[in-house]
Amino acid sequence: xxxxxxxxxxxxxxxxxxxxxxxxxxxxxxxxxxxxxxxxxxxxxxxxxxxxxxxxxxxxxxxxxxxxxxxxxxxxxxxxxxxxxxxxxxxxxxxxxxxxxxxxxxxxxxxxxxxxxxxxxxxxxxxxxxxxxxxxxxxxxxxxxxxxxxxxxxxxxxxxx
Amino acid sequence: xxxxxxxxxxxxxxxxxxxxxxxxxxxxxxxxxxxxxxxxxxxxxxxxxxxxxxxxxxxxxxxxxxxxxxxxxxxxxxxxxxxxxxxxxxxxxxxxxxxxxxxxxxxxxxxxxx
Numbered sequence: 001x002x003x004x005x006x007x008x009x010x011x012x013x014x015x016x017x018x019x020x021x022x023x024x025x026x027x028x029x030x031x032x033x034x035x036x037x038x039x040x041x042x043x044x045x046x047x048x049x050x051x052x053x054x055x056x057x058x059x060x061x062x063x064x065x066x067x068x069x070x071x072x073x074x075x076x077x078x079x080x081x082x083x084x085x086x087x088x089x090x091x092x093x094x095x096x097x098x099x100x101x102x103x104x105x106x107x108x109x110x111x112x113x114x115x116x117x118x119x120x121x122x123x124x125x126x127x128x129x130x131x132x133x134x135x136x137x138x139x140x141x142x143x144x145x146x147x148x149x150x151x152x153x154x155x156x157x158x159x160x161x
Numbered sequence: 162x163x164x165x166x167x168x169x170x171x172x173x174x175x176x177x178x179x180x181x182x183x184x185x186x187x188x189x190x191x192x193x194x195x196x197x198x199x200x201x202x203x204x205x206x207x208x209x210x211x212x213x214x215x216x217x218x219x220x221x222x223x224x225x226x227x228x229x230x231x232x233x234x235x236x237x238x239x240x241x242x243x244x245x246x247x248x249x250x251x252x253x254x255x256x257x258x259x260x261x262x263x264x265x266x267x268x269x270x271x272x273x274x275x
Contacts, residue, residue: 115207
């Protein structure tokens with residue numbers, strides 16, 4: 001018997017309460033019943049279960065992503081408005097060797113990279129060893145690879161693997 | 162409480178956030194028009210998707226919380242849904258473009274050989 005996915009159920013309860021915009025005991029109870037019922041009923045069609053090892057690292061990563069999204073918004077706005085006249089902006093594809101293998105971690109990495117303006121996820125090789133990105137402002141490939149690997153991949157590996 | 166009764170310390174930040182969010186979305190759209198090729202044009206619209214929407218949702222949270230005289234935070238859910246769903250279309254478009262340009266390059270190669 002597998003451990004019931006507490007985190008998923010509590011996440012769904014939280015979502016239920018946010019959608020109803022309430023904290024009344026009746027809604028809390030209803031939310032728990034509906035979420036737990038749905039999760040347990042749909043478990044057979046979802047064999048992969050994520051293991052979140054370090055929730056605190058996840059919170060830290062979310063904060064870091066928010067900061068990065070704000071910074072890259074400013075960077076892309078500068079490029080669009082032509083405020084980087086001192087050099088030519090060169091966009092291109094970037095190949096990054098990847099150590100992260102957990103599918104949930106990869107999904108999170110894809111969401112982070114694509115949500116951040118200036119980088120879009122393009123492809124992952126079939127064996128999961130190389131990630132291809134498209135980067136709008138590719139003036140320093142090494143710096144980009146370092147950023148992705150250290151800022152996102154390492155915390156994701158700590159959380160999911 | 163109506164909108165007109167809201168204190169300035171709610172309306173002022175909310176107004177600023179709305180303006181910033183709208184400007185970011187506008188710049189993102191201008192970028193989609195102005196940049197030179199498909200791959201580059203993929204990037205600016207995600208400004209509106211991220212910080213643009215974020216600012217507008219924060220403003221919405223401020224105003225609704227002020228109107229209801231209690232914290233209203235279910236806008237967070239909209240953020241979660243946008244962050245988890247919008248990359249899907251971006252990746253799909255990107256992969257379609259890569260696939261098409263790959264096919265075109267191959268066709269040109271074949272034509273050159275003929």
